[in-house]
Amino acid sequence: MARRELEEGERVGRFVVLRDVEGRMHAVSATSIGAIxxxxxxxxxxxxxxxxIRVERSFEVVLGWLELGGR
Structure with missing residues (x-):
């Protein structure tokens, strides 16, 4: 079975997938983020x-990923 590639901003359970400016992937609990x-x-x-974590996405895009029912 082929493993599918995760996309930045994708939700997996309670986690949001992020890619930092150095290219590392992070799966962060949306409720653990204290500030943007x-x-x-x-x-x-x-x-x-x-x-x-610094990401190369706008404040508005990241905020949209974290809202309930987001992307």
Whole structure:
């Protein structure tokens, strides 16, 4: 059985798939994101423990991924 490729912004259960600016994939619980900040055409996401992920998607796009019933 072929493994399908996950897409950025896709929801898998309670997780949202994100790709950071270094190309690493993250599956982050949508409810664990403490804040989203606009950052030079991208967005910064604040995670538990003070960890931050920078993505090359706009603030509005990331916010849309995280809303209930989002993409």
């Amino acid at each position: 900040c606009e950052d030079d055409g991208g967005a910064l996401l604040l995670l538990p423990g003070g960890r931050m």
